[in-house]
Amino acid sequence: MIPSENRLAEEYGVALATMRMALKQLVDEGLLDRRRGTGTFVKQPAFRADLFRFFHVHDVEDPDVPVIPESRILSHQEVALPADVKQAFGEESVSHCIKLERVRLWSGDPLLFEEIYLRLPDFNGLMSLNPKAMGPLLYPVFLEEFGILISSATDELSFGTATKASAKHLELATGAPVAAIQRIARNPAGRVIEFRRVHGRPERFRYRVTLGDQPA
Amino acid sequence: MIPSENRLAEEYGVALATMRMALKQLVDEGLLDRRRGTGTFVKQPAFRADLFRFFHVHDVEDPDVPVIPESRILSHQEVALPADVKQAFGEESVSHCIKLERVRLWSGDPLLFEEIYLRLPDFNGLMSLNPKAMGPLLYPVFLEEFGILISSATDELSFGTATKASAKHLELATGAPVAAIQRIARNPAGRVIEFRRVHGRPERFRYRVTLGDQPA
DNA sequence: GTCAACCAGTTCTCTAGAGAACTAGACTTA
DNA sequence: TAAGTCTAGTTCTCTAGAGAACTGGTTGAC
Numbered sequence: 001m002i003p004s005e006n007r008l009a010e011e012y013g014v015a016l017a018t019m020r021m022a023l024k025q026l027v028d029e030g031l032l033d034r035r036r037g038t039g040t041f042v043k044q045p046a047f048r049a050d051l052f053r054f055f056h057v058h059d060v061e062d063p064d065v066p067v068i069p070e071s072r073i074l075s076h077q078e079v080a081l082p083a084d085v086k087q088a089f090g091e092e093s094v095s096h097c098i099k100l101e102r103v104r105l106w107s108g109d110p111l112l113f114e115e116i117y118l119r120l121p122d123f124n125g126l127m128s129l130n131p132k133a134m135g136p137l138l139y140p141v142f143l144e145e146f147g148i149l150i151s152s153a154t155d156e157l158s159f160g161t162a163t164k165a166s167a168k169h170l171e172l173a174t175g176a177p178v179a180a181i182q183r184i185a186r187n188p189a190g191r192v193i194e195f196r197r198v199h200g201r202p203e204r205f206r207y208r209v210t211l212g213d214q215p216a
Numbered sequence: 217m218i219p220s221e222n223r224l225a226e227e228y229g230v231a232l233a234t235m236r237m238a239l240k241q242l243v244d245e246g247l248l249d250r251r252r253g254t255g256t257f258v259k260q261p262a263f264r265a266d267l268f269r270f271f272h273v274h275d276v277e278d279p280d281v282p283v284i285p286e287s288r289i290l291s292h293q294e295v296a297l298p299a300d301v302k303q304a305f306g307e308e309s310v311s312h313c314i315k316l317e318r319v320r321l322w323s324g325d326p327l328l329f330e331e332i333y334l335r336l337p338d339f340n341g342l343m344s345l346n347p348k349a350m351g352p353l354l355y356p357v358f359l360e361e362f363g364i365l366i367s368s369a370t371d372e373l374s375f376g377t378a379t380k381a382s383a384k385h386l387e388l389a390t391g392a393p394v395a396a397i398q399r400i401a402r403n404p405a406g407r408v409i410e411f412r413r414v415h416g417r418p419e420r421f422r423y424r425v426t427l428g429d430q431p432a
Numbered sequence: 433g434t435c436a437a438c439c440a441g442t443t444c445t446c447t448a449g450a451g452a453a454c455t456a457g458a459c460t461t462a
Numbered sequence: 463t464a465a466g467t468c469t470a471g472t473t474c475t476c477t478a479g480a481g482a483a484c485t486g487g488t489t490g491a492c
Binding site: 004005006020023034035036037038039040 | 471472473474
């Protein structure tokens, strides 16, 4: 809880209405929460919401329950930028980045295989982190360990065929049909932070997204 | 252009600051546009933006250009509600609805086959409309002919197999793999207005969506 | 004809304050 | 103990107005 609008206005030497406008702005940005008769509170990072915010793959059996599959990081290494990643990161990108490989499983069966490219030097120090300790979702780790906030992501879905690597980890034949997602994730300034290639087993794959203004 | 805040406040018998708050609210809702030194304007329905707003299928060759394929309405008829449509529309739904069948083509080749279910009685009178005169996008027609605004839609993507109908119009064999989208579209109040089942030829199919706060 | 200066009209930012609506906790009473 | 009452403190809504910042058009000088 932060001080009342009265105290804050006094403290900062501005009029009450001005302070109220400033507070309203922060409420609109989702940083504060005000309750009449109670006070103004710093909004807890709504992690329950944030967890699902960028993770829209649903189970084919029960599409109303968002799925967060078990996560298994296979490798993390510093690599030269592949061409498509370099293009996504833009001109000012350096020559190397960090690559993670990860498999996601659902009730024991592999569902997704991910190749994740993270921008350097933003993620300096990630190589010394224990990938097994990261948990099923990366974006909270980005925020807590590196102060990097992912605020938007563009997903592009298409049909593809399994590469040697994705086939191996999804237990498919090389060249078998897969669901392909390419994700470009950005911080609030629009800077590309992450590039991700995902292959998914088609029979279990479902992707849900809501466009436009969410009804209350 | 609408009258100045001064005139409006006078006319409605409220204080200037109150009128300003009301106007700001309408600006936040995207209905008005204010320019300092100039005036306040009713926002033109941004149709260029709206056109693409709910149409996120991209060409596989050049993914940066949003695709609006040629549209060909095959049939429109009044039918009994199928079970899944009834569930989407909710309990208070009536027993019948309007069903459109449509094919979308890209450079002559069929790309998407759509079965579109529209709620009655909202769309009373659509049956007497000439479907050929509708143009490639339905939502502007909904707005102009029926005063119905689509403000959000939930898409669910998965892999499926061609039905007899979709196979025929996509020039595939029945049972061939297809991209499947199920769309539920709502008006600003959250009422389900449209239910849509889409099948797409997999090799040309690409779906792009941006989640989170769009960077400026 | 061109350009600068001016001006009326507009929105934007900020001040100052009154009263209503609401909440959480303290207090009283049965 | 339990339920109702009160109260201080909070946010919310609205009034009233001054001055700054900006825009589009008009006027005037050259």
